[in-house]
Amino acid sequence: PELVPYYYEGSNGKRVMRTEANGPRMIRSSGDRYLLPSIRSHFPLWNTITEGDSIMLITFEGIDGCGKSSQAKLTADRLNDQGIECLLVREPGGSELSEQIRSVVLNTHHEAPMSHAAELLLFAASRAQLVEEVIEPALRRNAVVICDRFTDSTIAYQGYGRGLPLAYIRTINDLATGGLVPDITLLIDVPIELAIRRRKGMGDDRMESESRLFFSHVMQGYMALAQKHPDRIHVIDG
Ligand code: TYD
Numbered sequence: 001p002e003l004v005p006y007y008y009e010g011s012n013g014k015r016v017m018r019t020e021a022n023g024p025r026m027i028r029s030s031g032d033r034y035l036l037p038s039i040r041s042h043f044p045l046w047n048t049i050t051e052g053d054s055i056m057l058i059t060f061e062g063i064d065g066c067g068k069s070s071q072a073k074l075t076a077d078r079l080n081d082q083g084i085e086c087l088l089v090r091e092p093g094g095s096e097l098s099e100q101i102r103s104v105v106l107n108t109h110h111e112a113p114m115s116h117a118a119e120l121l122l123f124a125a126s127r128a129q130l131v132e133e134v135i136e137p138a139l140r141r142n143a144v145v146i147c148d149r150f151t152d153s154t155i156a157y158q159g160y161g162r163g164l165p166l167a168y169i170r171t172i173n174d175l176a177t178g179g180l181v182p183d184i185t186l187l188i189d190v191p192i193e194l195a196i197r198r199r200k201g202m203g204d205d206r207m208e209s210e211s212r213l214f215f216s217h218v219m220q221g222y223m224a225l226a227q228k229h230p231d232r233i234h235v236i237d238g
Pocket of ligand 1: 064065069090091092106121149150151153154155157159204207208
């Protein structure tokens with residue numbers, strides 16, 4: 001089979017290139033799921049997972065500065081230490097094309113303000129490429145994928161933050177992911193003031209430059225999602 005290169009962010013934070021046999025797209029069934037009994041013992045976040053869960057796609061969510069990227073990396077490190085193949089990717093980004101889209105969508109130096117629809121479609125484009133190029137092949141070989149942000153970010157930021165219709169966003173998310181839903185989502189909850197304080201001096205990108213009000217809408221979106229999907233989304237005190 002033809003080998004196609006792809007990129008992911010390794011648990012050491014460096015971009016790693018791999019090759020993957022270009023097989024047919026596989027539809028996931030619950031029989032494909034990979035049981036991880038060993039991951040919860042030492043790491044506090046895993047206390048929220050009950051015995052017998054099968055986990056392949058883990059996503060981390062929260063407002064900027066909540067600490068989710070550190071938690072995602074810690075989790076990936078722990079799984080890798082235990083010999084479980086685990087990919088850590090971030091959104092937007094995680095593949096060569098998706099990283100290019102990331103630099104466009106987060107760049108603060110555009111001449112005109114970015115339209116909300118353009119912003120939504122750029123995040124979706126990045127995700128579509130990441131899912132097809134990196135996430136699906138990894139799940140196909142039973143690796144665990146940890147994604148720093150995924151579809152819930154788009155509902156929270158573009159839906160509740162920007163006010164775009166949720167029905168569109170769900171459809172676009174479905175198109176981008178082929179219907180892939182995380183097995184578990186860890187939503188790191190911190191007060192907005194604390195998140196802003198943690199981000200101080202880090203140089204805000206286009207989204208991070210938004211107002212406090214914007215982030216309170218985003219947080220409302222996350223909490224609405226957590227209420228709607230209590231089995232999947234676990235709110236973690238960050
Ligand atoms: P992130 O990588 O978490 O930011 P940082 O590198 O500063 O930790 O996320 C990038 C930004 O993009 C963040 O402000 C959230 C935003 N975002 C959306 O608005 N919609 C989306 O669908 C995604 C994935 C991210």
